[in-house]
Amino acid sequence: xxxxxxxxxxxxxxxxxxxxxxxxxxxxxxxxxxxxxxxxxxxxxxxxxxxxxxxxxxxxxxxxxxxxxxxxxxxxxxxxxxxxxxxxxxxxxxxxxxxxxxxxxxxxxxxxxxxxxxxxxxxxxxxxxxxxxxxxxxxxxxxxxxxxxxxxxxxxxxxxxxxxxxxxxxxxxxxxxxxxxxxxxxxxxxxxxxxxxxxxxxxxxxxxxxxxxxxxxxxxxxxxxxxxxxxxxxxxxxxxxxxxxxxxxx
Ligand code: PGA
Numbered sequence: 001x002x003x004x005x006x007x008x009x010x011x012x013x014x015x016x017x018x019x020x021x022x023x024x025x026x027x028x029x030x031x032x033x034x035x036x037x038x039x040x041x042x043x044x045x046x047x048x049x050x051x052x053x054x055x056x057x058x059x060x061x062x063x064x065x066x067x068x069x070x071x072x073x074x075x076x077x078x079x080x081x082x083x084x085x086x087x088x089x090x091x092x093x094x095x096x097x098x099x100x101x102x103x104x105x106x107x108x109x110x111x112x113x114x115x116x117x118x119x120x121x122x123x124x125x126x127x128x129x130x131x132x133x134x135x136x137x138x139x140x141x142x143x144x145x146x147x148x149x150x151x152x153x154x155x156x157x158x159x160x161x162x163x164x165x166x167x168x169x170x171x172x173x174x175x176x177x178x179x180x181x182x183x184x185x186x187x188x189x190x191x192x193x194x195x196x197x198x199x200x201x202x203x204x205x206x207x208x209x210x211x212x213x214x215x216x217x218x219x220x221x222x223x224x225x226x227x228x229x230x231x232x233x234x235x236x237x238x239x240x241x242x243x244x245x246x247x248x249x250x
Pocket of ligand 1: 009167171172173174175210211212213231232233234235
């Protein structure tokens with residue numbers, strides 16, 4: 001049985017003050033949704049604050065990115081070992097905003113995935129097609145290519161300690177959600193791709209859906225056989241809404 005994971009990707013939002021309030025709300029409402037694992041992903045600079053607020057609670061935390069490098073002259077970058085100093089459980093790699101706005105390639109994403117694993121932090125690998133790609137009917141080949149880069153570098157067993165997030169780019173921040181059937185189809189495809197290499201790993205791997213997920217559509221999405229949680233952007237910035245999504249997964 002795969003325990004659902006509801007993860008809040010805060011992106012470049014928040015302040016010390018708003019984050020304190022948000023975390024307070026999440027902590028207060030976490031117990032009734034304990035069947036679901038919760039995690040939050042603040043901007044790097046708030047990691048210390050988040051660790052301080054969440055230590056000893058059931059809520060996990062991590063970051064939205066990391067460097068593929070170990071240390072050295074890489075101005076502006078943050079290494080996996082540094083994330084360990086703040087006890088991050090997870091790190092998001094290959095988010096579509098990193099891929100499209102910052103030019104991260106499949107190869108770089110795979111190396112970031114490897115860097116996270118090397119320091120014992122579970123990567124959440126994001127994959128997903130653009131609207132143009134969906135319209136061209138190449139959704140599966142795009143997702144397969146993104147996944148293959150990681151599988152070829154790290155092997156399927158790496159997914160024993162990793163999570164996948166399917167995020168159709170056209171659904172991110174647009175208010176346009178994939179239908180549960182559309183999402184389920186791609187999730188099942190991803191699991192089948194893992195199963196070609198190792199069926200035990202495939203059965204265990206959590207595959208989250210992301211893209212305009214909110215309380216109002218979470219019940220239907222999370223009811224699908226291969227949807228094991230959500231990677232939530234906008235709706236994770238409000239404790240009530242974030243917790244309501246988690247409740248939908250209980
Ligand atoms: P959204 O973002 O929920 O605001 O669409 C999801 C994501 O980018 O992870």
